[in-house]
Amino acid sequence: MNAIIISIGDELILGQTVDTNAAWLSQQLSSLGITVREHITVGDDINAIVGQLRRAGGMPSALNNDAVEVVLVTGGLGPTDDDLTRHALAKVLETELKLHQPSLGRIEQFFVRLNKPMSQTNHVQAMIPCGCDVLENNVGTAPGITTQIGKTPVFFLPGVPAEMKVMFDESVKDKLRQKVSAGGAEKVCAYRTLHTYGAGESSIAEMLGDMMSRGRNPVVNCTAAHSIVSIRIISRGPDEKTARVLIEPVERELRKRLGTFIFGSDEDTLAGVVGGLLRRNGSTVAVAESCTGGLLAKELTDISGSSSYFMAGWVTYSNDAKVRFLQVNPEILERYGAVSEQVACELARNACRESQTDYALSITGIAGPTGGIAGPTGGAEGKPVGLVYIGLADRGGVEVVRNVFPGGRDCVRRRAVYSALNILRLKLL
Ligand code: ATP
Ligand code: MG
Numbered sequence: 221m222n223a224i225i226i227s228i229g230d231e232l233i234l235g236q237t238v239d240t241n242a243a244w245l246s247q248q249l250s251s252l253g254i255t256v257r258e259h260i261t262v263g264d265d266i267n268a269i270v271g272q273l274r275r276a277g278g279m280p281s282a283l284n285n286d287a288v289e290v291v292l293v294t295g296g297l298g299p300t301d302d303d304l305t306r307h308a309l310a311k312v313l314e315t316e317l318k319l320h321q322p323s324l325g326r327i328e329q330f331f332v333r334l335n336k337p338m339s340q341t342n343h344v345q346a347m348i349p350c351g352c353d354v355l356e357n358n359v360g361t362a363p364g365i366t367t368q369i370g371k372t373p374v375f376f377l378p379g380v381p382a383e384m385k386v387m388f389d390e391s392v393k394d395k396l397r398q399k400v401s402a403g404g405a406e407k408v409c410a411y412r413t414l415h416t417y418g419a420g421e422s423s424i425a426e427m428l429g430d431m432m433s434r435g436r437n438p439v440v441n442c443t444a445a446h447s448i449v450s451i452r453i454i455s456r457g458p459d460e461k462t463a464r465v466l467i468e469p470v471e472r473e474l475r476k477r478l479g480t481f482i483f484g485s486d487e488d489t490l491a492g493v494v495g496g497l498l499r500r501n502g503s504t505v506a507v508a509e510s511c512t513g514g515l516l517a518k519e520l521t522d523i524s525g526s527s528s529y530f531m532a533g534w535v536t537y538s539n540d541a542k543v544r545f546l547q548v549n550p551e552i553l554e555r556y557g558a559v560s561e562q563v564a565c566e567l568a569r570n571a572c573r574e575s576q577t578d579y580a581l582s583i584t585g586i587a588g589p590t591g592g593i594a595g596p597t598g599g600a601e602g603k604p605v606g607l608v609y610i611g612l613a614d615r616g617g618v619e620v621v622r623n624v625f626p627g628g629r630d631c632v633r634r635r636a637v638y639s640a641l642n643i644l645r646l647k648l649l
Contacts, residue, residue, distance in 0.1 A: 221289045221400055222255045226272050228295035228305055229379055230263045241294040241377075241384055248388060249292075251460065253400050253408035257288065264296060269308035277312070277369025288372055290396065292388075295379030297362035299341040305376055310349040312369055317347040323354055323363045330361050355391040359383050364391065373399070407456040410463035412471055414451045415488060416481040417642045424449050427477050431470070438470050446634040447625075448490070451478075483645060490641045491519040497648035498529035498579075505644065506575035507533040508546055508567040510558065510584040511608065516637045531575045536567065546570045559584050561609050564620045568611030579647070581640045582611035587629045608636045612643050619643075 225245050231237040242259045249256050260276075262268040276291045296305030310317050324346035331338035345362050348354055355364030355375070360383040365376040375392050377384045400408075416424060421444045425432060428451075432440045438455035453470050457463035475482060484493045498505060507516045517533035520526055534545055539558055542548040548566045556562045567582035585608025606625040611618055621643060625635040 221253070222257050223249055223290045223292060224258045224260060224276055224288050225249075225256060226260045226262065226269075226276065226291065226293045227379075228262055228264065228269060228293065230302065232261050232295075233263045240381055241379065244381070244385065245292055245294070245388065248393070249396070250409045251411070252393070252396055254290065254396065264302040264304055266304045266308050266311070269296065269304060270311050273308060273312045273369055273374070277372045277374065290399065291369070291372055291374040292392070293374060293376045294384050297345065297364070297376060297378050299339070299343075299345050299361070303344075306344075306347060306349060306365065309352070309365065309367070309376065313349050313351065313367065315350045318350050319343075320346050320348040320354055320363070323348065326356065326363070327361045355387055357383060357387060358390065359386050366392075366395075408458065408460050408463050410455050410457070410460055410467055412453045412467045413486050414453075414471065414474055414478070414482050415484050415490075416449045416451065416478055417447065417483050417490060417638060417645075419449065419478075419481050420444075420447075421449050424451065424478070424481075428474070431473065431477075438466055440470065440474075446631060447638060480646065480649060483642070489519075489522075490638055490645065492523050494641050494645050494648070495520065495523040495526055495529060497645060499525075501648055503579060503648070504529050504531050504575075504577040506531045506571045506577045506580045507640075508571035508580060508582040509533065509535050510537055510542070510567075511587040512583045512585075512633050512636050513537065515633055516581060516583060516640055519637055519641065531577045532571075534567075534571060542567065546574065557603070559586055559603055559607055559609065561620045561622065564609035564611035565613075565618045568613035568620075569618045572613040572615070578614060579644060580611075580613045581644060582609075582613075583636050583640055584609050585623075585625075585632065585636055587632045587636075590629045606632050608632065608639075610636065610640045610643060612640075612647060614647070 225242045227239045227242050232239050239261060246256045260272055262272055276288055296303045306317060327342050327346055328338055342361055348365055352365050352367040355366055357363050360378060360380060362378045364387050367374055377387050421442055424442060438453045441452045443450050451474060453467050455463045455466040457466060483490055509516050514535045520530050536542040536546055539553050543550050546567055547570050548563055552562045564582050564584050568580045572580035586603060586605050588605030604624055608623045608625055609620055611620045623639060625632045
């Protein structure tokens, strides 16, 4: 079975919003065994929407002659004048919009729950083209719509990603699953992603060898982002369960080959994994940051429940602050500079002592100019942009690692934070 996804919104074609809806929906469809042929993006323009709906309904898709079997549309169901999806649909179906009383009731209830008056403009969200069915919205105001254009089933979902996802899960997924099983043997995909830190993409590829050859089932892919290399296992089978089973031996082999380079899977983050280890060990941590300006503390506290292990953080950005708040010896600062092994060492040791935690991480480095790339500019002699010292103190002492990270300011700061988290992770293992 094949599908197309149409995303509607001026903000999408202007590049102000990245179309995450189409990406998310594609993943959902592919795990149901539905092949997505195209992503189409149009602005809030009734003629453009009408054109795409006509094309999608019953017409062969652009890339091959298979008729499109299902169309998913997101956006343009809001109450304002630029929300034109329902009008476009009425035009395509050559019908009128009609008030759908139960939807109006739900929208009114939505505002009662929020304890806010409902604006007149919200009425239009309960207007549905005659002959179409409504998909209830349990998180927002805009109901979804489903109908057929020609012979093609079409689902209209809200643009707000959170609303779109709930509506897809509650009202669309099962219908699609039924269509797929009625359609006979289709290949369903299952996925597993393993995240690694500490080895580059090419070393990973070397360790995996022929596991990454094309044309296998499962197939193994690699993607890298800020020195985290993620390995994706994609398997195909007649149903999800069979596809999942195929993943298991490949995952076991990957874990055997990559060992502690692997820090987690699927939704895991480095900070989340470190948090889990700290909690398991009953340990606490503090941080002292300079060039990362609090990013390490932010990552650690992004995890709910982090108060059980995260004690405190200092952003000692200036030399003065390093001396005043973390008692860095001014002579050491003078002699070696703020970006030095010695200062990283003092920051970690003193943060650990002051906060009385089991561990403290410190980061001091040269993040460089915004959008810049590593090079001689910005760093003093012998200290290039991207030079970052990371310290880890525990009650036994301090270790400091020197790194020179590539990339611009944002990249250097992120890499510094991930590297610090990974140092602590390996310590905790
Ligand atoms: P709804 O149908 O839910 O009312 P809408 O398109 O009518 O959606 P907008 O106000 O245009 O409502 O968009 C609501 C929010 O959803 C905006 O923040 C918008 O950027 C976001 N959004 C819309 N479409 C997408 C998309 N395809 N991907 C990611 N975000 C999107
Ligand atoms: Mg919109």
